[in-house]
Structure formats: structure tokens, C-alpha cells
Amino acid sequence: MKSTWRWFGPADTVTLEKIVQAGVSGIVTSLHHIPTGDVWPVDEVVKRKQEIESAGLVWDVIESIPLSNDLKKMTGDWQTHLENYKQSIRNVAEAGVNVVCYNFMPVVDWTRTNLMYKLKNQAHALRFDIADFAAYDVYILQRDNARSDYDDDVLVRAEQRLQTMTEEEKVLLEKNIIAGLPGGEGSYDRESIRTEIEAFIALGEDGFRDNLFHFLKEVIPVAEEVGVLMCIHPDDPPFSLFGLPRVVSTAEDARKILGAVPSVSNGLTLCAGSFGARGDNDLVAMAREFGSHIHFVHLRNVTREADGSFYEAEHLGGDNDMVGLIGALLSEEKERAGQGRDDIEIAMRPDHGHLMGEEVGQTGVNPGYSYVGRLKGLAELHGVIHTLESMQAKGAAIK
Template identity: 65%
Template sequence: MQETWRWFGPGDTISLGHIAQAGATGIVTSLHELPTGDLWREEDIAERKRLIESAGLIWSVIESIPVHNDIKARTGDFNRMIDNYRESVINAGRAGVTTVCYNFMPVVDWTRTSLSYKLKNGSQALRFEMADFAAYDIHVLRRAGAEADYDPDVLKKANRRFQEMSGEEVDQLERNIIAGLPGGEGSHDRDSIRYSIQQFNELGTEKFRENLFLFLQEVIPAAESVGVKMCIHPDDPPFSLFGLPRVVSTADDVRALLEAFPSPANGLTLCAGSFGSRADNNLVAMAREFAQRVYFVHLRNVVREADGSFYESDHLAGDNDMVGLVAALLEEERRRSRTGAASEIPMRPDHGLLMGDELSTGAVKPGYSYIGRLKGLAEIRGVIHALKCLEPTGS
């Protein structure tokens, strides 16, 4: 597997030199400075690629060309934005960057309630606490009908939790959910998020899925024309938030997506942490079933709790079978090699615990510590090395 590293561009405090020292050879990045919906010009892509290559690295994956909420809802200026998206994909392919990760989550992107959950060893993790999220949804955002979306036990915990929260804790929770991790094109305030939630909830799941398929119908032919593989990232977490529709949360969702567009340009980002946040997703089985359409992999682990809460653990210490998952992916690489196809699947150590000196200095982005990801990459590298040593000769 190709070892890659997410880099947030020239302003990232983790330099390309640091990434090379970690042993990664590929970069996963985006033109983060561009507003969502704008055109990616050929010259801008080429300049970012030149910068990466000047450090002896390869721009392996674009993560991501973001999909504007107007495209997801098919409202506002979505036609122009789809034209821009199509042309951006073509420009990326012409520049030689041929794997594009994207997501189709409405309103909010990956969501956590705590960005500094303290573990027993003193390191800090990202956490999604269902009772805290429900407390925010019901008592702070005051979304109409929110109570109906939670189990009675969660409602009790949420009510108690809200009564215990200080004003500062409420503000911090809101920043974590809305302002700290915005989805799509920018931060939200309470009024705007309520409006956006209502807009997508009125669409419903099947209409929202139809909008995803329409988007692919408009973009996949452009990707095919320049050899780009589009690989959708699953919902994170893979269940409804704020009652919003989710269409990339389960194996059934992935089957529907890949069957609707059997083109090799229509593929999957297999994010172990996202899919693995729900116990009914069998990661190893999914890796085997969808292997031929897996073009990018995020490897991270989680510890799940019965009410849907979870926290991000060490890469080899959570509830997901990381060894089994890596073994299934290596098996797919061997299959590709036998057919003469490009066999290496780009993977990156997704997120990492905050530890060591970074506990005081902080990380450039929540989850994207240098030391934590370095540790995760080393652990995954060890798993890959051990499994390859066990491969039968000539396989």
C-alpha cells in the first residue's frame, strides 16, 4: 500500500519535510484556500503539484474537491457549481492527479462533540458523545421534533447533561459541532443551521440519494474522460445527525451507489473509522466485497459504546479489526498486480491522538497531530510488513 499523509497546504505547521521524515511518499491535499464551488484552474493545480514534487513527494490524492450544499440540495447556483466541478475534475486529471476523494454529507461534515477527550494514558482523542449531541440538538439548537430522534435513555442523559453544563461548556460544544468543523462552505450560526437542516430534512433520504446520483451522472463522464477515479467518503458518523438524510453509511448504501454507476471512475474511499463507528458494518467483509472499487483508504480505529457514542483510539487498539482489514486490502493489491493493473492503494493514517509536546503546543487541525499520526503510520506499517512476510511465495 502507498503510505500517504494529509497535508493542509503551505500554511500547515507540519511541513512537507516533516512528512518525508515520517516515511510517507504520497501527499493527500486540496486547494484549501479556494471557496467551495469555485473552479480549480489548471495552473493552480500544477503549482501545488510542483511544490509537492519539489520536496520529493507525490500528490497522490485530492481530498477533496468539496461539493457545495447547493449541489447537494440542487438549489441556488448549483448548475454553475456543477460546471465548475466537472471542469475542476478534468483539470486535475490533465495535471496527473487522478484520485479525487469527496463526500456528500449535508450541512455538517465529520462531527465530534469533544476535540480533547482525555484517555487513561493522558493523551487526547476525538469523541462523539450521543447524550451531549442530543443535549445540543434539543436544548440549544432547539430543532423542532428533535426529541423523537433519540432513545428514552439518551433523552434522560441529555436532559441531565444539559442541566449540568455551564455556559462556557455549551459554547464549547457548539463550537465543536458547528463552528469548529463546518461542512461544505463555511461556519454556521444557529439560525442558518436550522434553516439548512430543514431544507435537507424536507428532501428526505431517497430524494437526497437521487441528488447524489444526479451529481454523479453529471460528473462521472468527465472523470472517465481524463482517467480520474472519484471515491466517495462515507458519512461520519454513519448515522443521522439532526434528522438529516445519510446515504453513504452502510454496505447497502455502497452497493446502491456502485450499482447505479458501474463505471470504474465511480469508487469508494474506505474509511475504517467512519464505517466502523457502527457495529453492524463488517469492515473486512466490505473491503472484500467492494475491493475492486476501493481507490483510497483511511485507517483509524474507534471504541464504540452501546448508545452510539464512540471515541478514536490508537490505530490497533479499538473495536475494528485493523489487521483483517489490511489483509483484505493486500489481497486486492495482489489481484490487481496479477491483472497488470496499478496495484498500490493509497492509504493514510487517519487522525491521531494528541500526545507528548503537542498537548501543550496543539495541532494544526483537530485529529491531525504529527506525533499521533506518526505513531499510527508506524503501527500500520508494521502490520503491512508482517502480513507481507506471511504471504505465500509467488502469490
């Protein structure tokens, strides 16, 4: 597997020099300054690529070329945005970057209710709490018919939470949910998010999935022509928020996506934390079933709770079988080598590290993207990978 690191560009507090020291060879990044829906110019891609290469690294994965809400809804300027997207795919291929991670989440990107959840060891993790989310959805945002989306027990706890929250805590909760997190399209206020939510709910799950399939039928042939591997990121969390349709949450969703446009360019980002936030997603089985279409991997772990809440665990802790997942991915790489594929190595990155040590309280640290926390996770993952690769080299079966 090829170790990579998420970098948020020149303004990132984690510099390319620090990333080299972390022991990776690849970078995962985006052109965050290009507005969503616009074409990525070749010269801008080349400029960023050269900056990365000057540090001795390689731009392995684009995460992401974002899709506008207009394109996801297929309203407004969606046709212009679609043509721009196709041109961007051609341009990144011309610049020599050929793996593109993207997502098709409606309205909100990856969502957490608490960005500073204190663990027993005093480090801080990201957390999604269903009662806190319901408190916001039902009582603060006051979305129409929101109550019908939650169990009675969750509603009771949500009301109790609301009664104990200070005004400052309510503002922070809203900021965490709708103000935008790293890699997302942008932020909302209450009125704008209500409007977007209503528009996507009106599409329904089938209509929203049809829009995704239309996007794939337009874009995948272009990607295949220029040698770009597209890999869709799962919903995070992998269930409905705000009553919105979700179409990349389960193994069955993945089967439908890959079957809609059969092509090696139509692939998956296997995000262990996103898919793994559902107990009914068997990550090892998914890696085996979809292995030939997995072009990128996010390795992180979560601890799930019975009501759907979860928090980001240590990379080798939590409820996901990280050792089994890595073993399945290494087996897939061995199979690719036997097939003579060019893309034998699967790029992976450690994801959502804990905030710890001297970085606690520092300004400019993106939530989930601390240096020390990810470095700790990367070291743990490297230990597993090295051990399994050594066993594989000695002829042991890696299952």
C-alpha cells in the same frame, strides 16, 4: 499499499519536511483557498503539485474537491457548481492528479462533540457522545421535533448533561459541532444551520440519494474520460444527525452508489473509522466485496459504545479488525496485479491520531491531525503491512 499523509497546505504546522521524515511517499491535500463551488484552475493545481514534488513527495490523492450545499440540494446555483466541478475534474487530470476523494454529507461534515477527550494514558482523542449531541440538538439549538430522534434514555442523560454544563462548556460544544472541522465546507451560526437542516430534511433520504445519483451520472463520465478515479467518503458518523438524511453509511448504501453508475471511476474511500463506527458494518467483508472500487483508504480505529457514542482508539486498538482489513486490501492489490491494472497500489493514510506529548497545548494543531499521534499510528500500521506482505511473499494465504 502506498503510504500517504494528509497535509493542509502551506499553513499546516506539520511541514512537508516533517512528512518526509514520517516515512511516506505521498500527499493527500486540497486547494483550501479555492471557494467551494468555484473551478480549480490548472495553474493552481500545478503550483501546489510542484510544491509537493519539490519536497520529494507525490500528490497522490485530492481530499477533497468539496461539493456545495446548493449542489447537494440541487437548489440555487447548483447547475453552475456542477459544471464547475466537471471542469475541476478535467483540470486536475491535466495537472496529473487522478484520485479525488469527496463526500456527500448534508450540512455538517465529520462531527465530534469533544476534541480533547482524555484517555487513560493522558493522551487526547476525538469523541462523539450521543448524549452531548442530543443536549445541543434538543436544548441549545432547539431544532423542531428533535426529541423524536432520540431514545428516552438519551434524552434523560442529555438533560442531565445540560444541567451540569457551564456557559463556556455550552459554547465549546456548539463550536465543536457547527463551527467547522478540517476539510469541511465552512461554519454556521444557529439560524443558518437550522435553515440548512430544514432544507435537507425536506428532501428525505430518497430525494437526497437521487441528488447524489444525478451528480454521479453527470461527473463520472467526465472522470472516466480523463482518467480520474472518484472515491466517495462515508458519512462520519455513519448515522443521521439532526434528523438529516444519510446515504453513505452502510454496505447497502455502497452497493447502490456503485450500481447507480457502473464504472471504475465510481469508487469508494474505505474509511475504517467512519464505516467502523457502526457495529453492523463488517469492514473486512466490505473490503472483499468492493475491493475493485476502493481507490483510497483511511486507516483508523474506534471504540464503540452501546448507545452509538464512540471515540478514536489507537490504530491497532478499538473494535475494528485492522489486521484483517489490511490483509483483505493486500489481497485486492495482488488480484489487481494479476489483472494487469494500472492502479495496483491503494493509497492509504493514517487518520485522526491522538494528541500527545509536546503537542498538547500547542496552537495551530488541527483536531485529529497531530504529527506525533499520526506518526505513532503510521508506525503501527507499517508493522502490520510489512508483516502481512512478508507472509504473502513467502506464499502464505492472507485472508
